[in-house]
Amino acid sequence: MHAIAGSHPEIGISDPKEVDFFSYYFDRGYAWYEGHFVEGPSTRVYFESSPSYFHDPRAPERAFAYRSDLKVLALLRDPIKRAFSNHLHEIIKGHILPCTFEDGLENNPAYVEQGLYATHLGRWFDAFPADQVRVMFAEEISIDAGAAARDVFAFCGVDPAFDSPILHERRNESDRARLPVLRTGLRAGGDWLRRQGMEPALARLKQTGPVSALLKANKVDIRSEIPPMTADTRAALTERFAPEMDRLRQMLNRDRLPWDAVRLASAS
Template sequence: MTVSLDQTQLISDDGNQIVKRQLFVGIGVQKCATTWLYDILLDHPNVALSKRKELDFFSYHFGRGYQWYEEQFPADRHGCLVGEISPSYFVDANVPERLQAYAPEANLIVSLRDPVERAVSNHRHEVRLGNFHGDDLSFEAGLANNPLYLEQSRYGTYLQRWLRHIPVSRMLFLFQEDIDRDPQVIAQQVYRFLDVDDRHVSNAVEGRSNESVVHRSRMLEHARRSARDLGRLLGIDGVWRAAQKTGLQAVYRQLNRRPPEERIPPVSPETRQRLRLLLAEEIRLVEEITGRLLPHWRNQTSQ
């Protein structure tokens, strides 16, 4: 049986079983707390997330077909809300139309942060992965090397494209600054938007996911991530979270992580201000679309 996950009623081949499977999708933006979002939904009893966080189906893997996509979700969580989170969706021009055609009633979660700080975090992420390396690891050098640093921070432009296919009423906008300030309140906001039990308190709600750090050994970090992802695929991610509570994660961080400023020079105030001017219209569009004033995005010069 191959059917759209967004249909409110799925009927088995024998014509008897009816199961509700409504779809929601986190569409990004990259480096805007999407891993935190995945983690606080992963242990919710009314939510069935994809077996791995970033399916990238509607962007990179659309050629695999709907059957492959539907097989990425737990088959034994009948009645649960089904969802996935793929930051690549936000900027991909093909995704809005593809997603709307497949799941016309899907709800979307859009997570945002100060667009300049997002670009800086993007740079640190690329250095951490080893995608950008050399003697000059400054943000300015990375910006010259990778146009997507700035492009992915053009939130207003991309939101306008999304709104041509999906109404704003089906979108929840999250701001990382709010998550940092009061993560439990924002987690409850997410649960209410998805119409699941908002009394749930996630084990991950206070966690910091995908911090911008530099690893002493990228091989060791790759092994850690592989073990975590394997646990999720096997359905034993609870064991991983239990191990975190024992203090093993703190020991690992001390041994294999160091602040990015040890290798990456600080971003100059002049660079930050130049980018804020370039992104001023994008910020205005976000304010217009979300109905929220964001003066700290225009004027912030710290970090």
């Protein structure tokens, strides 16, 4: 979503993507925060993506005090899959040694804490008017990424008809690099192109045969190295998250959440 926003000529994105100002670096001041955004010739709004804001209880009121007209976009996914993805992310980043999800879960309570969606989202609805908070679901975005992009652009107040060239790229895959130095170099080159406002050209370049083959050859799917969670663990997490999901349905006035249908289908 951050990359799609950044491809829009009227949106200026932060560098880096996750500034974490309203959570971890609030003591550095507004000028430090604003220094992470570069204004382009047609920039109308600014966009950043810091997942820590969602679960940090201090972030909503800090953000509202900074600018009460901020718009908040919350992107949710199946909390059980999110927890497992969290575990893979910690391994990929080198924060923990490769281990089973059960061992990681025992070691890191954040796997569960960050999935308490109703608790965290409630604080944002308390701080901001409801029309300034938009909740989206990864499962629905994957069905129609174009419609999701138009929705985000309209919510941000920019041209919703803009056709982002990177709508069909896969992002944030759970993989590690065979050659970390190669990935670091390629990403540095990509970041430079983005800073020059060349995100669309970068997207096309990554789809060319040689570049696409190189990127694919340097990937190792970490899911092939870490076993899936056990059925008992899945059942325990389902029970743990159940009250939160009930509250979330009520909060969003939905009979079902996107992952409910998937679980019903797999159980039948």
